[in-house]
Amino acid sequence: MKTILLLVASNIFMTLAWYGHLKFKFLEGKSLLWVILFSWGVAFFEYCLMVPANRAGYMSGTFTGYQLKIIQEAITLSVFVVFAWLVLKEKLTWNYAVSFALIVGAIYFATAFKPAAAAAATVTGGH
Numbered sequence: 001m002k003t004i005l006l007l008v009a010s011n012i013f014m015t016l017a018w019y020g021h022l023k024f025k026f027l028e029g030k031s032l033l034w035v036i037l038f039s040w041g042v043a044f045f046e047y048c049l050m051v052p053a054n055r056a057g058y059m060s061g062t063f064t065g066y067q068l069k070i071i072q073e074a075i076t077l078s079v080f081v082v083f084a085w086l087v088l089k090e091k092l093t094w095n096y097a098v099s100f101a102l103i104v105g106a107i108y109f110a111t112a113f114k115p116a117a118a119a120a121a122t123v124t125g126g127h
Contacts, residue, residue: 006053013046070110
């Protein structure tokens with residue numbers, strides 16, 4: 001759960017860094033360099049949360065690298081859907097909803113089954 005919460009928090013910062021500048025009034029009329037530097041500053045906090053999330057999930061043996069990436073992408077899309085709706089004022093159309101459902105299916109397939117190496121280690125007693 002710690003990994004998931006850290007991933008959600010980190011993705012909030014990343015979404016703000018990548019897309020917030022499209023609507024932030026205080027950035028209107030600023031140079032592209034200034035906007036990039038602002039976004040980097042916001043993204044710093046994303047890294048401060050993402051790195052511990054991935055380390056905790058991976059080092060604990062809870063998730064594989066593949067699982068972490070797939071979960072992270074689904075969280076990214078979830079956070080973005082809320083951001084697009086609230087900040088960008090965009091609607092979630094049927095084709096985006098279907099695309100999102102397919103990503104949720106990917107999470108199921110990525111996490112519902114033991115990876116081959118882990119399954120083999122269980123059968124052979126870890127050898």
